[in-house]
Amino acid sequence: MMVLVKLPSVFACLAKDQKRIRLDVEEERQLGAVLDLLARSYPELREVAGLGLEEIPDHINVYHNGENVRYLKGLNTMLHDGDTVQIIPAEAAG
Amino acid sequence: MIIDRPESHFIFVVPRSHFYGDYNYINYQGRQLTNREYLDHWGKWIIFGPVEELAGLAKKIDPYVEKKMVPAAKYDREIIGEFKLGECVMCVYCDMRQREEVWDILCALGVDEKMWVFERETMERWLPGGRLLEKWITGQGMSEEQGERVREGAKERFRKMFEDPEAVFRGVEQ
Numbered sequence: 687m688m689v690l691v692k693l694p695s696v697f698a699c700l701a702k703d704q705k706r707i708r709l710d711v712e713e714e715r716q717l718g719a720v721l722d723l724l725a726r727s728y729p730e731l732r733e734v735a736g737l738g739l740e741e742i743p744d745h746i747n748v749y750h751n752g753e754n755v756r757y758l759k760g761l762n763t764m765l766h767d768g769d770t771v772q773i774i775p776a777e778a779a780g
Numbered sequence: 781m782i783i784d785r786p787e788s789h790f791i792f793v794v795p796r797s798h799f800y801g802d803y804n805y806i807n808y809q810g811r812q813l814t815n816r817e818y819l820d821h822w823g824k825w826i827i828f829g830p831v832e833e834l835a836g837l838a839k840k841i842d843p844y845v846e847k848k849m850v851p852a853a854k855y856d857r858e859i860i861g862e863f864k865l866g867e868c869v870m871c872v873y874c875d876m877r878q879r880e881e882v883w884d885i886l887c888a889l890g891v892d893e894k895m896w897v898f899e900r901e902t903m904e905r906w907l908p909g910g911r912l913l914e915k916w917i918t919g920q921g922m923s924e925e926q927g928e929r930v931r932e933g934a935k936e937r938f939r940k941m942f943e944d945p946e947a948v949f950r951g952v953e954q
Binding site: 772 | 826828860865866867869883893894895896897901905911912915
């Protein structure tokens with residue numbers, strides 16, 4: 687399945703300046719597994735955005751199809767083909 | 781109407797009747813929200829972009845704001861250096877119970893980044909210990925004493941603002 691990850695400039699510069707990254711994953715996965723995959727591909731993003739942790743760090747917001755995953759099932763939120771994931775610094779919501 | 785006052789960091793889009801009259805855009809289906817309802821339901825769609833793009837979008841949103849189909853919006857006049865976002869941000873405000881209708885309008889105007897933030901999330905971050913307030917204090921190069929005064933002021937302002945959960949919400953000074 688295909689998942690689209692969207693990043694603002696501040697994170698895109700840590701992912702080869704890509705604001706949109708298409709991730710091809712073999713089957714329906716939980717958000718945590720997809721963020722792990724992203725973190726493995728872009729180590730700088732892992733460090734700054736705190737991806738690959740057991741919880742979503744307070745300084746970022748992660749959205750699944752527009753909804754903050756803190757109000758869904760967090761890293762256990764199930765992703766489906768065609769879904770969009772957005773990762774933004776929490777400051778952006780000020 | 782677009783309110784562009786150079787002394788404010790934000791440029792606002794609000795209904796003319798809100799600015800000049802007694803209409804309050806913080807409402808749901810015409811009924812003003814209480815403090816409790818504000819914290820439970822009020823929020824915003826956020827949109828990133830260069831200021832020129834956000835200014836163009838603000839002009840497109842303005843007619844919908846006048847028709848009260850979109851309650852209000854605001855965007856950064858310039859990038860906020862302290863937060864290191866590298867982009868400006870627009871907030872398009874509404875009650876979460878009408879957010880999909882507002883989203884449909886934004887979508888029709890070309891917005892494709894869908895991110896909803898409750899206002900209570902933002903407020904928590906501007907309280908003492910909250911990420912935004914602490915980063916702002918650091919970014920301003922304040923002494924420990926100055927920082928403490930700012931924290932106390934923020935705490936007191938929020939306490940006063942929400943001390944009666946059933947009172948009509950009166951807004952946040954910006």
